[in-house]
Amino acid sequence: MDHDRLFHVMRRLALQAGERIMQIYDSPDFEVRAKADASPVTEADEAADALISEGLSEAFPSLPLVTEEQAESHDQDVSTFLIVDPLDGTKEFVQRRGDFTVNIAYVENCLPVRGVVYAPAKGRLFYTLPDGRSVEERGPFDLDTPGEQVPISVSVPDNRALMVVASKSHRDQATDDYIARYAVKDMKSAGSSLKFCLVATGEADLYPRLGRTMEWDTAAGDAVLRGAGGEVVRFDDHTPLTYGKPGFENPFFIAYAPGVLLVK
Known part of the structure; x- marks a missing residue:
């Protein structure tokens, strides 16, 4: 896997999907339907899924792709693959609470080794760099040129608090x-x-x-x-x-x- 290319493709697609999602989010009204499992789906889920799926399939045609909105992709038996939730937090989206994200990940040998999480309504963009380290990028976001990348790391927890x-x-x-x-x-x-x-x-x-x-x-x-x-x-x-x-x-x-x- 060319991790540098993967990084740029996933980042760009997440930003493009986020832009499309916000166009629908900011519109006066949008359609909400129930899927077979009774969970909600909107035109934003479907538009983002189409955009991301097309981009990933074009860039990495030999890699299996699993995506929430395409039920036929759920029958695969794979250990190395791309996996997408084009709009995670649809309930938050429908209620206009802002806590929704675009999620794209690369799984290798059953472990998620690269990923991007973009919360367009909150202006927060998190991802793994080509070397696997994670950062949060500061906006405004350019599709082709990453901005300031701030390294992130977990806390040193106090188990008493x-x-x-x-x-x-x-x-x-x-x-x-x-x-x-x-x-x-x-x-x-x-x-x-x-x-x-x-x-x-x-x-x-x-x-x-x-x-x-x-x-x-x-x-x-x-x-x-x-x-x-x-x-x-x-x-x-x-x-x-x-x-x-x-x-x-x-x-x-x-x-x-x-x-x-x-x-x-």
Whole structure:
């Protein structure tokens, strides 16, 4: 893999998709439909998916592509592939709360090694550089020329006063009960893959997810977090979260800064 080319392609496509998403987000109205699993989908999801899929397929025609909005891509048995969630946090988008992201990742040998997470409504852009280190780019954003790239890294956590981030739209009692087992200084709520990025920047120490997610929801944020020194493990046995699982469905997981003393 040419990681320099991959970086430029993924960054550009994420920005282009974000621009298209914001055109729809800022319009007076947009259509919202329910998919087969009852989750919402909008014209922004579909427009961003078409743009990203076309760009990735043209740039890397031999790489398998898995994307949320194309059900036929979910039947693949792959360990090295590109994976896309063109609009993660559709509920946040529909409610115009801003916590939605464009997610593009490259998985190699079942691990997410490169990724880009772009939150267009918040003007935040996170990604892994060609060497695997993670940065946050400061805007304004140019499609072809990256701006200031600020290195990011996880916190050195204080287990007597942890900063925890949890889902804004998918919080449940099981998650609250688990968080209550830690000494928590403060709690944040965030939508979409931004939760991974808050751990990656040191704005949070711990993000537990005790609920259903798919690999396209997590791969890009997972890559950014790993590139910032963080870890993502299964909730049940604390082994690394891997990708390319049947149906691309994740188990419960924990994303955290090393140094957090995980409880079982």
